[in-house]
Amino acid sequence: MENSILTTVVLPISLAIIMLGMGLSLTINDFKRVFKHPKAALLGLTNQMIVLPIIGFSMALLFDLDPVLAVGLMLIAACPGGATSNLITHVAKGDIALSISLTAITSIATVFTIPIILSFALNYFMNETGTNIELPIGETMLQITGITIVPVTIGMLIKHYKQDFALKMEKSMRIASTVIFVAVLLGIIMANKEIIVDSFKQIGLVALGLNLATMAVGYFSARGFKLDLKQSISITIESGIQNGTLAIVVALSILGRLELTVPAVVYSLTMFFTAGFLMWYFGRRKD
Template sequence: MGIAGVLLPFALGIIMLGLGLSLTPADFRRVLAHPKVTVVALVCQVLLLPALCFGLVIAFGLTPVLAVGMMLLVASPGGTTANLFSHLYGGDVALNVTLTAVNSVISVVTLPLVFNLSAAYFFPAGSANAELGLQFGKTLQVFAIVLIPVAIGMYVRARSAAFADRTDRPVRIFSVAVLALIIVGALIQERENLGEYLGSTGPVSVALLVISLGIGYWIPRLLKVDRGQAIACCMEIGLHNTTLAITIAMGILHNTEMAIPGALYGVLMYFAAAGAGWLLRRSTAHTATSTPTRSEQT
């Protein structure tokens, strides 16, 4: 096992521990208080988005490894970054926390399923990568590095909320730093083919970001979900846990090329989320200025 096989799961475990430190059982019970928006967001994220991504990778003609890398990315749950952007642009952060928590649990089943179906489609029997897949043993590794640290973090918060609060900021800083190092490492390792990857994967990543953020906001709004919750869904569905996707690709499957979509998406999503937030804030200001006040109506 290479250094990536050791450090990446460890780093992801710390990040998921940080997520657990911010969670309480009430975050899961909140699903019962807001069942409609939770179901809408999860259907978009778990069912609709993988189907759309599958269409994109075929339409753009990605190579099999990059196509499976994109499917691995889109099957990854939302990350804690969504909470930050949701807070910045007026979203329901409590809903973000709930969606991240629930989807992280669900992804232990859905991520291997989406990945294995994609691998079976893009890597036919007898091909060089036909053996790539998340069989039972590797699925257990995903379970271990996703759910066990979250459970430990929740236990620590239950025993000492003050300690959990003190460690929240350092863990978040660590998470951003680790993500940056992982992305840089993946890009450096594949630097000889980087231009080709950017040319092929870049347009798909941009298209997926626009679609993810768009359906994340507009489908809830069309279904009469309030604006703050729709913004939360927008960020949750658009911003994936790219660290998880890269860790599975490099740390478990030992395939750096498959990590490129996650690395590239991990860079682009910050700009896309900032752009989406700016548009949402601008539309709010426009609505406020165009709506006549009570004195103007009389």
């Protein structure tokens, strides 16, 4: 999937607007609660940083993937959730503060873990050693701050000083978030339909299996540790929604290999459809 105005400009701006809407429903106490009772956060981090790459590696072996596709699958499994997971959590009525906290922590942590996992995958599947992989730490942190932290903070400030306005806007922003999400997804699909069709033939089933497996692990581990439904929804989404854009950037800009983007493209689109189901199923409840 090639970078375009849609993916490099429209998508980040859309996500920033969505994050602003999320901030309207949050207070500082929501984030204090996450760190005061860290069980949910620790479980989410374990699932995303350790369990997900292990499942990705197992799927590559189980389906005997072509080495290039196997490395690409490991790359997407090593990526953090990204702001998209926060949007999906918001519409699905999960614990937004937990989702944002997990996204922020994993986005910083994976700057260090992606090179390790990717170096292992290149060596194991393609017998390539000594590949120098360095992710731009400053640029990654700036992107996280600009798209997530800043707009969420603005939304929280609006809620603090204009609570009545925030309450009125909360439902409208949730609907707008869904519309923006669908519109951007359809735009990306239409702009890349040829490569998408070919990519699904190569790895569609594996990508779907990885996505469903990671979400299932997220949900049932959360319920097994007796977390509430909102926390379970957040961990389910954070476990299965990966930052496909980051995977594509790493494959193209750092490794210079277009073929490694195929699993990221397929997984990104697959997770949008499964996430759409979660948004519909959990988002319609009236608790």
